[in-house]
Amino acid sequence: MARKFFVGGNWKCNGTTEEVKKIVATLNEGQVPSQDVVEVVVSPPFVFVPLVKTSLRPDFHVSAQNCWVKKGGAYTGEVSAEMLVNLDIPWVILGHSERRLILGESNEFVGDKVAYALSKGLKVIACVGETLEQRESGSTLEVVAAQTKAIAERITSWENVVLAYEPVWAIGTGKVATPAQAQEVHYELRKWFHANTSPEVAATIRIIYGGSVNGANCKELAAQPDVDGFLVGGAALKPEFIDIIKSAEVKKNA
Numbered sequence: 001m002a003r004k005f006f007v008g009g010n011w012k013c014n015g016t017t018e019e020v021k022k023i024v025a026t027l028n029e030g031q032v033p034s035q036d037v038v039e040v041v042v043s044p045p046f047v048f049v050p051l052v053k054t055s056l057r058p059d060f061h062v063s064a065q066n067c068w069v070k071k072g073g074a075y076t077g078e079v080s081a082e083m084l085v086n087l088d089i090p091w092v093i094l095g096h097s098e099r100r101l102i103l104g105e106s107n108e109f110v111g112d113k114v115a116y117a118l119s120k121g122l123k124v125i126a127c128v129g130e131t132l133e134q135r136e137s138g139s140t141l142e143v144v145a146a147q148t149k150a151i152a153e154r155i156t157s158w159e160n161v162v163l164a165y166e167p168v169w170a171i172g173t174g175k176v177a178t179p180a181q182a183q184e185v186h187y188e189l190r191k192w193f194h195a196n197t198s199p200e201v202a203a204t205i206r207i208i209y210g211g212s213v214n215g216a217n218c219k220e221l222a223a224q225p226d227v228d229g230f231l232v233g234g235a236a237l238k239p240e241f242i243d244i245i246k247s248a249e250v251k252k253n254a
């Protein structure tokens with residue numbers, strides 16, 4: 001079964017109302033391949049989610065950047081999965097390395113979050129990735145497998161999950177993984193799914209790459225057989241996001 005190319009724009013903690021309106025206007029004008037070819041999801045900070053949801057073109061979808069690990073209640077500052085469902089927000093990013101490393105979210109906590117969000121009907125962009133130190137010590141595959149395993153142990157279906165491989169050393173650094181580096185980890189992750197879940201999950205799960213993706217490097221990365229799309233940070237705030245979406249065409253011609 002063909003895996004539909006997926007491009008997510010993670011706006012992180014950026015933007016003002018004016019800037020958000022400008023970005024949405026640019027996205028709305030962009031000529032991109034049809035929804036049969038590429039699935040596009042943009043993820044603004046929570047406060048801008050309603051504005052983006054009401055003003056964004058209908059063929060693009062909205063994602064939150066996080067949600068709470070269980071039912072809402074006395075958790076100051078948190079936003080629950082139930083609230084996202086209530087607002088009709090279909091997607092949420094969970095396990096981003098900035099949350100793992102800066103806010104101390106463990107593999108188990110991220111796994112719990114993914115399981116809870118899925119149980120409420122959300123679709124999840126689950127992030128994994130190694131630090132520079134881990135890569136240099138040769139433990140990349142071990143790290144991403146452990147992060148993926150903590151999710152696998154807590155969920156029964158991967159149908160509504162996109163796995164984002166985001167090497168920490170490539171995020172916001174301009175130091176993009178080479179196409180071969182990305183392909184190697186994506187291939188190994190798919191192999192991991194084959195051995196630890198099922199051949200069907202391995203064949204169908206979309207594994208997307210994130211870390212300094214831009215309009216200039218996206219095509220070569222998109223051409224890798226196990227790269228099924230991107231999770232884009234900095235460039236998702238710029239007009240070149242449209243070019244990144246267009247790199248889905250590379251697959252069509254492959």
Ligand SMILES: O=C(CO)COP(=O)(O)O
Pocket residue numbers: 010096166170171172173174210211212213231232233234235
């Ligand atoms: O973290 C990322 C997306 O989630 C990647 O960020 P950059 O594209 O800015 O490197």
